[in-house]
Amino acid sequence: MKNMFFVVLYLVFSVGVANASSIETEIKEFAYREYPNDAKMQRYVYKKQISAYNYLISVRDSEVKKFASREYPYDYAMQKYTYDKQLSAKQYMSTVGDAEVKKFSFREYTYDYAMQKYTYDKQLSAKRYMSTVTNQGAKKQAERRYKYDYAMQKYTYDKLAY
Numbered sequence: 001m002k003n004m005f006f007v008v009l010y011l012v013f014s015v016g017v018a019n020a021s022s023i024e025t026e027i028k029e030f031a032y033r034e035y036p037n038d039a040k041m042q043r044y045v046y047k048k049q050i051s052a053y054n055y056l057i058s059v060r061d062s063e064v065k066k067f068a069s070r071e072y073p074y075d076y077a078m079q080k081y082t083y084d085k086q087l088s089a090k091q092y093m094s095t096v097g098d099a100e101v102k103k104f105s106f107r108e109y110t111y112d113y114a115m116q117k118y119t120y121d122k123q124l125s126a127k128r129y130m131s132t133v134t135n136q137g138a139k140k141q142a143e144r145r146y147k148y149d150y151a152m153q154k155y156t157y158d159k160l161a162y
Contacts, residue, residue, distance in 0.1 A: 027046055027076070028042075055080050086114055
């Protein structure tokens with residue numbers, strides 16, 4: 001029984017080392033592809049990628065991590081950047097107040113929280129603008145053309161009114 005424990009422990013450890021070695025090799029190859037003639041930049045990219053990889057193995061939001069991984073499958077530094085940006089936007093979107101604009105943003109960019117945030121902010125700003133306009137004819141025409149898209153309503157209104 002004791003021998004079996006050591007065999008299992010050895011296998012688990014060797015698989016972990018082999019996996020780490022393959023990641024290091026993958027990252028070295030990535031750095032070489034990025035800067036084939038610049039060893040200093042290869043080292044810089046390697047360190048940056050290793051640091052990002054180590055960060056990513058500890059993150060908690062698997063949905064956001066999966067999105068970042070799909071966007072940049074071979075670039076851990078960009079995955080880290082995307083993960084952080086998406087997570088921040090996801091947290092922001094969980095606090096927004098305008099349900100109508102939030103629904104529009106979600107419908108347009110279901111899996112991309114950064115784009116949801118951008119769209120939400122743009123739509124909310126345009127919605128507020130449209131609530132203050134004075135040319136009712138241009139406003140009605142813009143609302144008819146773009147019932148749910150406040151940014152397009154604003155654009156249309158500005159074209160018609162000015």
